[in-house]
Every structure is written in structure tokens, then in C-alpha cells.
Amino acid sequence: KSSRSPAPPRLSDETGRDSRAAFLKAARFFTTTNWEGDDMAKDWLVTLSAAREALxxxxxxxVKMLSSGTTKVELYAPADYDAQTPHDQDEIYVIVSGTGMFNKAGERKPFGPHDVIFVEAGVEHRFEGFSDDFQTWVIFFGPKSGD
Known part of the structure; x- marks a missing residue:
């Protein structure tokens, strides 16, 4: 049994042109493959456009776009209401687009594109009053609470 990760699927169809089906196959590959060791270095870039299409x-x-060990990278875009509950890992939000208010443990602050927000594991938080175009990268990292 080989310890090497499988090769990623091609991003083109049989004619050599990019195709939606090929992209979706690749997105499933990258979100379900268990990356370990040097193999992760081969596929370390996720574009915002690819994440938006997967979302x-x-x-x-x-939608989870990258995962390695306890680190996960997702694109998050709630509609109307952010119903998330506290997470068991620290997390960083990097705002892609949109504006609104962020409520962290009862303290509210405005946010906008390119802002970075840190939330410790177990802390109540949510996005409030956000615009229709709101999207953010979410990076979960570190040990899970109780580990």
C-alpha cells in the first residue's frame, strides 16, 4: 500500500477544455483528500473563484476548501442570519466582501472587506446585519477544546 496521496484530477474534459464537471470533481478531491507530509505542498493554492463556485x-x-491536521480553511456566506454556535477550535475570519457587525461575547464591532477577526475556541460569536454580498474565509486551527 502506497503512502502517497492520489494524483489530483485534471481540470479539463476530454477535449482539453476546462469544464464545470471537471472542476466539481477536483473540488471534491481537494476537500476529501487527507493531506500529509510533502504531498500537501503540491496543491497549496485555492482561488476565491473556485471556492465561490463550490459554495x-x-x-x-x-464549503471546506483545504484541510491538514487540525487546520481547516472554509469559505462562509450565510444568508439572512448567522446561526453558528461556538466552535471547539480557535478561528480567524478574513472578510472577503460585504459589511456588517460582528458580535463576540456581546461586544459588537463593524467589519468590512479585508478585515481580520480572531475568535477563541468556545466563545459565543456571530455576524449580524451583514450585507447580501457578505463572504468570509474561515480558518480553524489549533487543538480542539478539551484536547
């Missing part, structure tokens, strides 16, 4: 096809307001 468009998702049945939830987030």
Missing part, C-alpha cells in the same frame, strides 16, 4: 453548489452556507 454556490453546496447545500449549506460554507
Amino acid at each position: 454556490f453548489d453546496a447545500d449549506r452556507p460554507f
Whole structure:
């Protein structure tokens, strides 16, 4: 049994042109592959456009784009209301687009594109009053609470 990660799928169809089906196959590969060791260095870039397309096809307001060990990178875009509950890992939000208020443990602050927000594991938080174009990268990292 080989310890090497499988090769990523091609991002083109049989004619050599990029295709939506090929992209979705690649997105599934990258979000389900267990990256370890040097193999992760081969595929270390996720574009915002690829994440947005994967999110468009998702049945939830987030899509995981990268994962290694305890670190996960997702694109998150809630509609109308942010119903998240405290997480068991520290997290960083990097606002992609939109504006609104961020409520962290009862303290509210405005946010906008390119702002960075840090939330410790277990802390109540949510996005409030956000614009329709709101999207953010979410980076979960560190040990899970109780580990």
C-alpha cells in the first residue's frame, strides 16, 4: 500500500477544455483528500473563484476548501442570519466582501472587506446585519477544546 496521496484530477474534459464537471470533481478531491507530509505542498493554492463556485453548489452556507491536521480553511456566506454556535477550535475570519457587525461575547464591532477577526475556541460569536454580498474565509486551527 502506497503512502502517497492520489494524483489530483485534471481540470479539463476530454477535449482539453476546462469544464464545470471537471472542476466539481477536483473540488471534491481537494476537500476529501487527507493531506500529509510533502504531498500537501503540491496543491497549496485555492482561488476565491473556485471556492465561490463550490459554495454556490453546496447545500449549506460554507464549503471546506483545504484541510491538514487540525487546520481547516472554509469559505462562509450565510444568508439572512448567522446561526453558528461556538466552535471547539480557535478561528480567524478574513472578510472577503460585504459589511456588517460582528458580535463576540456581546461586544459588537463593524467589519468590512479585508478585515481580520480572531475568535477563541468556545466563545459565543456571530455576524449580524451583514450585507447580501457578505463572504468570509474561515480558518480553524489549533487543538480542539478539551484536547
